[in-house]
Amino acid sequence: MNDLPLPAVSFQGVTRRYGAVTAVRDVNLDIAPGEFFALLGPSGSGKTTLLMLLAGFDQPSEGQVLMSGTPISDFPPHRRRIGVVFQNYALFPHMTAAENVAYPLKMRGMPRDERDKRVHAALGIVSLSDRGASYPSQLSGGQQQRVALARALVFGPDVLLMDEPLGALDRRLRDQMQIELKRIQHELGVTVIYVTHDQSEAMAMADRVGIMSGGELLQVADPETIYASPANHFVARFIGECSILRVASFDGGKGYEISGARQLLPTPSTVPFDIVVRPENVVLRSAANPTPMDQFCVSATIRESTYLGSGWRVSIELEDGQSLLANVPRRHELAGNLSDGLKVSATWEPTSVAILPTEAST
Known part of the structure; x- marks a missing residue:
């Protein structure tokens, strides 16, 4: 019943x-x-x-x-x-x-x-x-x-x-x-x-x-x-701000590659997919500070930054030409040094991305 x-x-x-x-x-x-x-x-x-x-x-x-x-x-x-x-x-x-x-x-x-x-x-x-x-x-x-x-x-x-x-x-x-x-x-x-x-x-x-x-x-x-x-x-x-990035899958959808960097997915995808990255999940570093070899990161260039009070919203361009949004808090190492053209690296956790079938596949 x-x-x-x-x-x-x-x-x-x-x-x-x-x-x-x-x-x-x-x-x-x-x-x-x-x-x-x-x-x-x-x-x-x-x-x-x-x-x-x-x-x-x-x-x-x-x-x-x-x-x-x-x-x-x-x-x-x-x-x-x-x-x-x-x-x-x-x-x-x-x-x-x-x-x-x-x-x-x-x-x-x-x-x-x-x-x-x-x-x-x-x-x-x-x-x-x-x-x-x-x-x-x-x-x-x-x-x-x-x-x-x-x-x-x-x-x-x-x-x-x-x-x-x-x-x-x-x-x-x-x-x-x-x-x-x-x-x-x-x-x-x-x-x-x-x-x-x-x-x-x-x-x-x-x-x-x-x-x-x-x-x-x-x-x-x-x-x-x-x-x-x-x-x-x-x-x-x-809903909110995000970056939707085109990626290439590898090993049957177990992970993806973007701008020469590879990241495994928590759950493999069986169809062609894009990834959704929210700006608060992106961590930026100066390209002058090397990232550990075993850590996923992509190289990028700052194109624009907007001051929001609590920090900055930064638009960066990846090496493949795609745009990515990132948040930079006030006490970040890059705070006050977000000039256009600055070389940076960007990283995010694999669990923080959402996977969407590419628009051509939906």
């Missing part, structure tokens, strides 16, 4: 077409109860379309959407027990914060006394108990966002959808709200589906991340796996 709970949300073979344009293509995805799930991708990738299909503002061309095992395609939006927070908040300017939060309860015909109790509790959750009488124009952007969140939570939804909710805030306030959203989500245990094109938001907040491009769901995994083991070239380039 299977005692696992049903997914809070399930997309089963979901496709959405608009004429000749396919916005979402054959998406299969289960989201667990209480999970904070982020849909991440560039504009036009299909992530907001998936949200609209779940919320009931659109219908799939093929496939079905389920909540807790029940197909909901025939349910109108108000019967789906889904709260929605948009980027522009959509607050009524002529209503106070409390009246905005009470609006969905009023539309459901809830008695005034019960409405007042729920509104007070919802404003307390978002730390705005003392601003219920304020109008949106009297609130900061972050406070307006909290009101919109309280309105989405006040009726006790099973699922909370958030579409770029922090996009209108400055970076400092976004960072603060990320912490608040995670606190509230843990406190309430509500399932959150969070749409964003900001990878730092998704990686910082989500239990799992789904990467979308061209209407397709390319990879679903926890943030650490997405970063360390991307499924393809698009995911590798989209």
Whole structure:
């Protein structure tokens, strides 16, 4: 007997077409109860379309959407027990914060006394108990966002959808709200589906991340796996900074050669492959300081360096003409001596690279 709970949300073979344009293509995805799930991708990738299909503002061309095992395609939006927070908040300017939060309860015909109790509790959750009488124009952007969140939570939804909710805030306030959203989500245990094109938001907040491009769901995994083991070239380039290097395999894929240097792989590859190297995993040394003969390293030339405060981001050119990014911390032997044209050597651990089938092989 299977005692696992049903997914809070399930997309089963979901496709959405608009004429000749396919916005979402054959998406299969289960989201667990209480999970904070982020849909991440560039504009036009299909992530907001998936949200609209779940919320009931659109219908799939093929496939079905389920909540807790029940197909909901025939349910109108108000019967789906889904709260929605948009980027522009959509607050009524002529209503106070409390009246905005009470609006969905009023539309459901809830008695005034019960409405007042729920509104007070919802404003307390978002730390705005003392601003219920304020109008949106009297609130900061972050406070307006909290009101919109309280309105989405006040009726006790099973699922909370958030579409770029922090996009209108400055970076400092976004960072603060990320912490608040995670606190509230843990406190309430509500399932959150969070749409964003900001990878730092998704990686910082989500239990799992789904990467979308061209209407397709390319990879679903926890943030650490997405970063360390991307499924393809698009995911590798989209998440963080990296260098994707062409290499030649040897001994049947047991290792690779690049710029005359060889490195064994922890797990052999059976197909032609490229390697993904993150800049924080690259160690640079001055070419004047010899590297031990038994240590893997490649010769390179510095082409550009950018100061980041905590150190430098350096672009180097390998002897075969490929570019590689590396981080140089402030106390590094090369700090302050990163002039263009400087000869260096670069090394990285074999366990720090990700292996991807070459784009021609995928």
